[in-house]
Amino acid sequence: MALKMFDALLPYFGGKRKLCPVIFGLISKHIPRENWQSSVFVDAFLGSAAVSLYAKVQGFRVIANDIAERSVIAGKALLENSDTRLTDEDVYKLFLANQENKHLIEKAFCPDVFTRRHAIFLDNAFANAKRPLDQYLLLKFSFRLRPFSKYSSPNAFNRPFEEGRFDEIKPTYTKHIQDNLASILDILKIEKARVNAGVFSNGFRNEVHKRDVFDFLREVNGNVLYLDPPYAGTLAYENEYRVLDVILGDDKAKSRFSSEGGMKFLEEVLSEADKFPLWVISFGNAGGKNDLNKLVEMVSRFRKCATREFMYRHCEAMATEKHKEQCREWLVIGWK
Numbered sequence: 001m002a003l004k005m006f007d008a009l010l011p012y013f014g015g016k017r018k019l020c021p022v023i024f025g026l027i028s029k030h031i032p033r034e035n036w037q038s039s040v041f042v043d044a045f046l047g048s049a050a051v052s053l054y055a056k057v058q059g060f061r062v063i064a065n066d067i068a069e070r071s072v073i074a075g076k077a078l079l080e081n082s083d084t085r086l087t088d089e090d091v092y093k094l095f096l097a098n099q100e101n102k103h104l105i106e107k108a109f110c111p112d113v114f115t116r117r118h119a120i121f122l123d124n125a126f127a128n129a130k131r132p133l134d135q136y137l138l139l140k141f142s143f144r145l146r147p148f149s150k151y152s153s154p155n156a157f158n159r160p161f162e163e164g165r166f167d168e169i170k171p172t173y174t175k176h177i178q179d180n181l182a183s184i185l186d187i188l189k190i191e192k193a194r195v196n197a198g199v200f201s202n203g204f205r206n207e208v209h210k211r212d213v214f215d216f217l218r219e220v221n222g223n224v225l226y227l228d229p230p231y232a233g234t235l236a237y238e239n240e241y242r243v244l245d246v247i248l249g250d251d252k253a254k255s256r257f258s259s260e261g262g263m264k265f266l267e268e269v270l271s272e273a274d275k276f277p278l279w280v281i282s283f284g285n286a287g288g289k290n291d292l293n294k295l296v297e298m299v300s301r302f303r304k305c306a307t308r309e310f311m312y313r314h315c316e317a318m319a320t321e322k323h324k325e326q327c328r329e330w331l332v333i334g335w336k
């Protein structure tokens with residue numbers, strides 16, 4: 001079932017919106033649903049905020065964290081925020097000329113990532129966007145322009161598009177040609193309605209932190225700990241979304257969790273997480289590089305656990321058929 005609130009999310013790679021019913025079905029076997037409103041859901045790697053938003057609507061108080069500003073903005077707009085919705089006036093204000101405009105996108109990412117028209121708008125609009133909710137609308141806008149949510153494809157799309165060589169762009173990009181030709185205001189209004197669909201109250205003050213996972217876990221407590229780290233040996237968020245991170249003044253080195261041996265950092269996280277009664281861990285096989293048995297062995301060193309394995313299609317539009325066939329997604333639930 002497609003939930004309207006999920007329209008509010010960024011199409012972030014590794015997002016778990018489709019797995020939410022399974023994740024919370026597993027949780028219900030350990031914490032009865034009638035107790036969810038008195039329980040705290042801790043999401044240590046927030047990403048798009050899909051799982052935390054689902055937890056919020058299910059009645060958990062949510063405490064979430066991510067090291068990246070792009071995710072923290074999502075969390076502040078959708079988790080901490082319970083009642084402020086974007087208005088048409090908020091959208092119009094983004095167009096007011098701003099003296100603090102540094103023209104960064106125009107200088108650094110035009111035309112390879114954004115067309116000149118969009119770069120000029122975004123540079124000025126980001127200077128105007130002071131609240132996370134406004135910044136989030138601009139992130140939603142920019143994802144809408146980017147083919148397959150990928151922040152680079154200069155030869156396949158951007159350069160031919162900017163130079164009007166439309167017949168050289170593959171038909172798979174037709175939607176993106178339409179979006180890139182549409183009026184900026186029309187797209188903002190569509191995305192405004194989608195963001196607003198994710199703003200609601202669950203009666204709690206939900207929190208979003210911006211810390212390295214180890215510092216975060218030391219500071220917070222909760223009933224369920226959800227861990228969805230970058231999968232060892234796969235694409236790094238800091239590379240894929242570097243353009244966004246630079247725009248947000250948050251450029252950083254590749255996360256250690258994305259490195260080939262990144263699974264050992266997950267083990268370190270688990271060793272710091274004994275205080276959380278229930279663990280739910282998402283992990284993937286990275287097209288065959290990671291081994292479910294090793295993950296189970298690792299979790300079993302700390303507590304009892306059960307697993308579920310799924311075929312899960314990441315990066316649908318970009319991965320090869322062979323890669324898609326090999327991709328497995330795992331859920332491990334650990335209890336004392």
Ligand SMILES: C[S@@+](CC[C@H](N)C(=O)[O-])C[C@H]1O[C@@H](n2cnc3c(N)ncnc32)[C@H](O)[C@@H]1O
Nearest residue numbers: 014015016045047048050067068212213228255
């Ligand atoms: C697989 S994604 C989470 C996806 C999320 N569950 C969803 O449904 O969208 C992993 C996230 O971990 C974050 N991250 C990477 N290294 C981190 C660290 N050391 N501490 C906290 N967050 C980190 C990344 O920025 C990324 O957003």
